[in-house]
Amino acid sequence: xxxxxxxxxxxxxxxxxxxxxxxxxxxxxxxxxxxxxxxxxxxxxxxxxxxxxxxxxxxxxxxxxxxxxxxxxxxxxxxxxxxxxxxxxxxxxxxxxxxxxxxxxxxxxxxxxxxxxxxxxxxxxxxxxxxxxxxxxxxxxxxxxxxxxxxxxxxxxxxxxxxxxxxxxxxxxxxxxxxxxxxxxxxxxxxxxxxxxxxxxxxxxxxxxxxxxxxxxxxxxxxxxxxxxxxxxxxxxxxxxxxxxxxxxxxxxxxx
Amino acid sequence: xxxxxxxxxxxxxxxxxxxxxxxxxxxxxxxxxxxxxxxxxxxxxxxxxxxxxxxxxxxxxxxxxxxxxxxxxxxxxxxxxxxxxxxxxxxxxxxxxxxxxxxxxxxxxxxxxxxxxxxxxxxxxxxxxxxxxxxxxxxxxxxxxxxxxxxxxxxxxxxxxxxxxxxxxxxxxxxxxxxxxxxxxxxxxxxxxxxxxxxxxxxxxxxxxxxxxxxxxxxxxxxxxxxxxxxxxxxxxxxxxxxxxxxxxxxxxxxx
Numbered sequence: 001x002x003x004x005x006x007x008x009x010x011x012x013x014x015x016x017x018x019x020x021x022x023x024x025x026x027x028x029x030x031x032x033x034x035x036x037x038x039x040x041x042x043x044x045x046x047x048x049x050x051x052x053x054x055x056x057x058x059x060x061x062x063x064x065x066x067x068x069x070x071x072x073x074x075x076x077x078x079x080x081x082x083x084x085x086x087x088x089x090x091x092x093x094x095x096x097x098x099x100x101x102x103x104x105x106x107x108x109x110x111x112x113x114x115x116x117x118x119x120x121x122x123x124x125x126x127x128x129x130x131x132x133x134x135x136x137x138x139x140x141x142x143x144x145x146x147x148x149x150x151x152x153x154x155x156x157x158x159x160x161x162x163x164x165x166x167x168x169x170x171x172x173x174x175x176x177x178x179x180x181x182x183x184x185x186x187x188x189x190x191x192x193x194x195x196x197x198x199x200x201x202x203x204x205x206x207x208x209x210x211x212x213x214x215x216x217x218x219x220x221x222x223x224x225x226x227x228x229x230x231x232x233x234x235x236x237x238x239x240x241x242x243x244x245x246x247x248x249x250x251x252x253x254x255x256x
Numbered sequence: 257x258x259x260x261x262x263x264x265x266x267x268x269x270x271x272x273x274x275x276x277x278x279x280x281x282x283x284x285x286x287x288x289x290x291x292x293x294x295x296x297x298x299x300x301x302x303x304x305x306x307x308x309x310x311x312x313x314x315x316x317x318x319x320x321x322x323x324x325x326x327x328x329x330x331x332x333x334x335x336x337x338x339x340x341x342x343x344x345x346x347x348x349x350x351x352x353x354x355x356x357x358x359x360x361x362x363x364x365x366x367x368x369x370x371x372x373x374x375x376x377x378x379x380x381x382x383x384x385x386x387x388x389x390x391x392x393x394x395x396x397x398x399x400x401x402x403x404x405x406x407x408x409x410x411x412x413x414x415x416x417x418x419x420x421x422x423x424x425x426x427x428x429x430x431x432x433x434x435x436x437x438x439x440x441x442x443x444x445x446x447x448x449x450x451x452x453x454x455x456x457x458x459x460x461x462x463x464x465x466x467x468x469x470x471x472x473x474x475x476x477x478x479x480x481x482x483x484x485x486x487x488x489x490x491x492x493x494x495x496x497x498x499x500x501x502x503x504x505x506x507x508x509x510x511x512x
Contacts, residue, residue, distance in 0.1 A: 040307060042306050042307065043303060043304040043305070043306040043307075044301070044303045045300070045301040045302030045303045045304070045330070045369065046301030046302060046363045046364055046369075047299060047300045047301045047302075047303040047364075048299045048301070048364055048463065049299070049463060050298050050299040050463065051296065051298065051299075053460040053461065053462060054449070054460065054461040054462070054463065055458070055459075055460050055461070056459075056461075074301070074364075075463065078447050078449075078463065079449055079461060079463075081447075082447040082448065082449060083449040083451070083461065104376065104493065106495055107302045107369075107372070107493060107495070108302055108303075108304055108330075113301065113302075113363075116363070116495075120360065120444055121444075149507065152506075152507055158500075158503075162497075162500065163497070164504075178508060178510060179507050179508050180508060181501055181504045181505055181507050181508060182501075183494070183496040183498065183501070184494050184495060184496045186494070188376055188377075191334050191337075191338040192338065193310070193334075193335055193338060193339040195339070202311070203311075203312075204309040204310065204311050205309065205310040205311070205312075205335060205339065206309060206310070207304065207305060207306065207310065207331065207334065207335075232504065232507055233496055234496065234497035234500045234501060234504060235495045235496065235497055236495060236496075236497035236499075237360065237363060237495065238439070238440050238442070239362055239363070239372075239440060239491050239492060239493065239495065240439040240440045240489055240490065240491065240492075241418075241419070241490035241491055241492035242439065243492075244414075244418065244490045245437055245438075245439070245490060247414075248420075248437045248488065248490060249437055250408075251405065251408055251435050251437050251488055252434060252435050252436060252437060254434060
């Protein structure tokens, strides 16, 4: 088997401890290129840079090429695959994010949007997130499970562009119960806006909020994480709500 | 029936001709509040402002409140619903976007992400896009069909948080064949990066690309638009790929 070519991206920025942990893992499997934002890009979702230029700075160290990119996480995937990398990657990994991307957070997350973009390019892609926002988070369990999952994906013949959302509970390895393949929990943020007044007397706001899970079945990523499992949710990007198409057919009626 | 409360958002910014056309339409149906970005936010996807403050400036004119917001389209929906509006809206409309948001563009689009955010809040939401990027685009046909669709949604008892992606072809009203309720076409951008050198000798890039549609059935938004129909795609936000969950169950095997 030829050596796999692996692209590493993230949204916390190219110097975040999480991406350094992920690079450590994938170096065991193949030739690694890193293309990651030059500043934190959390919560960027599937944003792309349409009205501005994109710049990259390249360095190389220990057989890994590092491109620090001015764009969003999705920009990083696009420019890596279509411009910077001499070979098309066999695998894209994103993260390890500092903080959970379970449930609805998949659509806000730059980490997961980068993985979805990889799948859109037809390349197997995995986003990893540790349920610990701390800059000093312990990534040992995350590295252990990331290695298992990456090995599984590289050794399998998945359909073009599989995409996995992997979340790792904040716990030592021996406290983690195993891996659960599950669905995205039905949950959402109940927002609040913290209202303050600046020194010039003008009002400004900070987005805050509380995450709420609405379902309580044992087949969701929130259940898995609450029970100390690593959650693996396969993700796709056709967002059509097929369940209501027929109910809406009367929209086509000329007389309405 | 009480007068509906309607929130108008967009991603092209609060002064874009498209949002002014949409305000014209919804003023016929209820009490209107506009919360929209203070600058263009195209391609922002589901981005939210996590590490910065959000500011709003309020003006009122002809019984409409206008809030110009420093945040993303999704921020606009969150702060409108949870902070700025005295009453919860009965309907959220987003757009009219200058340019198509059919097929996979639904995930890159700030216009559609704002509508999805509205649905996440449990409020019926509709994103409107005209397939014409020009600042001088003719919104007359868009207004005609937006009015029909908004009327239909306001008069119906849809499940909590329905979300519609409506695209209008670039054509005069009498050339438009009608409305098609359809699914998101399987399509994607084949990117290219235009590489240039700045006056200081440093390389920079512009994201460019060509949109390609992979399916050719007559039940997609791309088919509808190519045949001069207004496309209506119902959208949801559970992105779990249920079709592969069983194929991945071996990930749970301890011995892997």
